[in-house]
Amino acid sequence: MNHRAVVIHPADNVATAVADLSAGENVSCFVGREVSACLLQDDIPLGHKFALTPLRVGEAVIKYGETIGAATAPIKVGTHVHVHNVESRRGRGDRSEYEEGEG
Amino acid sequence: MNKNSAAPGGSPPTAETFPGYQRPDGRVGVRNYVAVIPTSVCAAVAAAKIAALAEGCVALPNQHGCCQVGADFEQTRRTLIGLGQNPNVGAALVIGLGCENIEAADLAAAIARSGKKTDCLLIQDCGGTLSAAAEGARRAALLARDLSALRREPCPVSSLVLGVECGGSDFTSGLASNPAAGFVSDLLIQAGGTSILAETTEFIGAEHLMARRAATPAVAQKLLDLVRECELRSLAQQVDLRGSQPTPGNIAGGITTIEEKSLGCVYKGGTAPIENVLAYAEAPAGKGLYIMDSPGQDVDSVTGLVAGGATVVVFTTGRGTPTGTPLAPVVKITGNAETAVKMRDNIDIDVSAVIRGERSIAACGRALFAEMLLTAGGRLTKAESLGHREFGIYKIAPTF
Numbered sequence: 411m412n413h414r415a416v417v418i419h420p421a422d423n424v425a426t427a428v429a430d431l432s433a434g435e436n437v438s439c440f441v442g443r444e445v446s447a448c449l450l451q452d453d454i455p456l457g458h459k460f461a462l463t464p465l466r467v468g469e470a471v472i473k474y475g476e477t478i479g480a481a482t483a484p485i486k487v488g489t490h491v492h493v494h495n496v497e498s499r500r501g502r503g504d505r506s507e508y509e510e511g512e513g
Numbered sequence: 514m515n516k517n518s519a520a521p522g523g524s525p526p527t528a529e530t531f532p533g534y535q536r537p538d539g540r541v542g543v544r545n546y547v548a549v550i551p552t553s554v555c556a557a558v559a560a561a562k563i564a565a566l567a568e569g570c571v572a573l574p575n576q577h578g579c580c581q582v583g584a585d586f587e588q589t590r591r592t593l594i595g596l597g598q599n600p601n602v603g604a605a606l607v608i609g610l611g612c613e614n615i616e617a618a619d620l621a622a623a624i625a626r627s628g629k630k631t632d633c634l635l636i637q638d639c640g641g642t643l644s645a646a647a648e649g650a651r652r653a654a655l656l657a658r659d660l661s662a663l664r665r666e667p668c669p670v671s672s673l674v675l676g677v678e679c680g681g682s683d684f685t686s687g688l689a690s691n692p693a694a695g696f697v698s699d700l701l702i703q704a705g706g707t708s709i710l711a712e713t714t715e716f717i718g719a720e721h722l723m724a725r726r727a728a729t730p731a732v733a734q735k736l737l738d739l740v741r742e743c744e745l746r747s748l749a750q751q752v753d754l755r756g757s758q759p760t761p762g763n764i765a766g767g768i769t770t771i772e773e774k775s776l777g778c779v780y781k782g783g784t785a786p787i788e789n790v791l792a793y794a795e796a797p798a799g800k801g802l803y804i805m806d807s808p809g810q811d812v813d814s815v816t817g818l819v820a821g822g823a824t825v826v827v828f829t830t831g832r833g834t835p836t837g838t839p840l841a842p843v844v845k846i847t848g849n850a851e852t853a854v855k856m857r858d859n860i861d862i863d864v865s866a867v868i869r870g871e872r873s874i875a876a877c878g879r880a881l882f883a884e885m886l887l888t889a890g891g892r893l894t895k896a897e898s899l900g901h902r903e904f905g906i907y908k909i910a911p912t913f
Binding site: 413416418426427428440455456457458459471473474476477478479491492493496497498499 | 683684687688692718719722764766767768769770771772773776777780867868869870871
């Protein structure tokens, strides 16, 4: 069976669709040889992400085993994770670690 | 015809060795060129004519070298010296017009400090373009005939200097091709080799993660300062790079934040500790992983990597790019199955099997490492076969 979603790192809480996926689809997610199923609540376009675990507001979104941003709304398992419910912890001077470091 | 002047030979590559060219300074080349180096744009046409006349020679189409000042002048000079000293170059002929900032005799002497044979001439002393081309070709051919007697010998993999680069990225870059390239970088460093990761622009948003991997706090600070300076340069141009990242195309493709984009980019540098931060075209002082300050523009960036001593380049792409270099082979790798077909003339390795779940990143990384060793041993890359010898020196100030 072909992979339809990829998880880069065991610590990740999001998977990336490698095909256009539909709501209601039970997708097999692979982390190396480990497989877990995830029932999609939303349509997930090719290259986009969906949640593997529930995320609270402010919780770190993990991809590549690293933080790529924080949830701005509660995110349920199998739902689309993107700019509508995640924001960068960088790119805004007042919230950036880096900018803080620079004073 | 500017092919390798010596065919692949010696013993087949193993995990520990590959057939390479031993240079007098102890470094190892994977190609055996006579570099014809114009000190300025005014000598570039004559240099090209020399390389066309003399087999085994490659001309560098330098567009700078005159009316440059300060750090910008030093950077061009450092780049030309680094390219001449690159171990893929067996000998160098330096050609100047005769009145430029960068003097031919001085440049040739600096390159000769690597122990290789050099020669130089000035167009204004020769009778002009045609006479300089004829005289230069005679001298370059002499150097090339000497070099052609050199044979490849088994050389340790630890003598390789890898440059890693990405261009034309898409969502597959961070998922497949960049991690595979990073795996190769890690394998090489485990074997005692050297790897250089460039493209400062594409560290923005991931530099704090990279700083954690710095060998010392001073190196971590140098890395953070480098990215900060890059951001300030963009602000000085009244262009807020960060405000435009990720791009609308990136977002449509599923990339949510700048951290996510940069993480995908820096993955090609693997997971090794970062030994030091290099200026553009600066050579690493030791083994391991180094960061080089270079622009996201691929051609200028790869030129800097090769000037810093990279002898082989692994280049990841999502959409497919043609980039090669005059002196170092570029292995082109994509994780996008469609691109592997649409740009089949240019793509050496297709790692889209990672995306389909048919192969692991480690398996693709090991295959890519084996491909890199074959390339180092003399097999031509597609960019070499096609004559892609893109060249550009990163300018950091206006010309006067």
